[in-house]
Amino acid sequence: RKYIADPSHVIEADDVQVRDNLTVETVPLRIEGREVNKLRNKKIASVKVVWEGPAGENATWELESKMRDLYPELFS
Template sequence: MGERKLLSPEIVQVTVDKVNIIQAKLKAVQDRQKSYGDVRRKDLKFEELSRVHDVFHISMLRKYISDPSHVLETPEIELRDDLSYEEQPVQILGREEKRLRNKIIALVKVLRRNQIVEEATWEREDQMRSQYPYLFQN
């Protein structure tokens, strides 16, 4: 074992003073960093949305009671062997030209059978004319 030295009160006081100086310097540095951060900090502002969502509570649901007269009609869909089907276009809802750097592409908004208007898609007009000419007879 090594020699043990007893610490005198003066050495303890010097150590306490140095610890206090270090704490003061750390506090000064932290305050300086906080002031830099406060200058760059932006308060976040949130807008309240004015939309109201339809909400219902689960307790409002009732058990379904079977009714033989309640029959849903489903349209006949011809399925292929791979269980896919072709959605036939039924109407052109609109026209638009997409301008690219070197060319202009004509587009048509196509409504397909068993779709609602919101599900209509934009397709190239030249492709639609070649595949479905009956849509452009008007």
């Protein structure tokens, strides 16, 4: 079967700002969890950060110390 073009099938793209190195800016929305990983002699604190970007929301585990330095407003 052939596709019949229909203007209602067109989805408008948001205005996405792409940098010269083909990356887009994402901003952290909130912290959803905290976890401490134990190695032999030290503990590493991680936080689960929900990011907002052009593709919607996604969550990643990041180092807590790095996130506190870059985004202190998330911890207040």
